[in-house]
Amino acid sequence: MTDIKRIEVGARMSQAVVHGDTVYLAGQVAQRAPGASVADQTRDILAKTDELLAAAGTDKSKLLSATIWLTDIGTFNEMNAVWDAWVSPGNTPARACVEAKLAAPQFTVEIAVVAAR
Incomplete structure (x- = not known):
């Protein structure tokens, strides 16, 4: 039987x-969202993603998949500029990006990833 490890466990969900x-x-959203640009929110999310992956014993070079939600698909290029600078060259995951309403109006980007260890 395989053990399950939960990281940053909350009443509703675990962060990893x-x-x-x-x-x-x-799905990760920016910690400093109000008034932040899509690029700034994306940077914040990816920094938190790095922290959670490290806590789980892995890193972005082992990403398997990513799902990105934008409240405005018109900001696709702005988000991608940050994503492209962050993602591990040659180790890009399978990815989907869609426009969707998010949980609160201050959030403009949400990103969820799956990675190998």
Whole structure:
């Protein structure tokens, strides 16, 4: 039987779950969202993603998939400029990016990833 490790456990969800050699991150939103640009929110999210992946014993070079939600698909290029600078060259994950309403109006970007360990 494979153990399950939960990271930053809350009443509603864990920020990361490790099962075997796979790490699942909850959708991440910017900690400093109000008034922040899409680029700034993306940077904040990716920094938190790095922290959670490290806590789970992995890093962005082992990303398997990513799902990105934008409140305005017109900001796709702005988000991608930050994403492209962050993602590990040659180790890009399978990815989807869609326009969607998010949980609160101050959030303009949400990103969830799955990674190997």
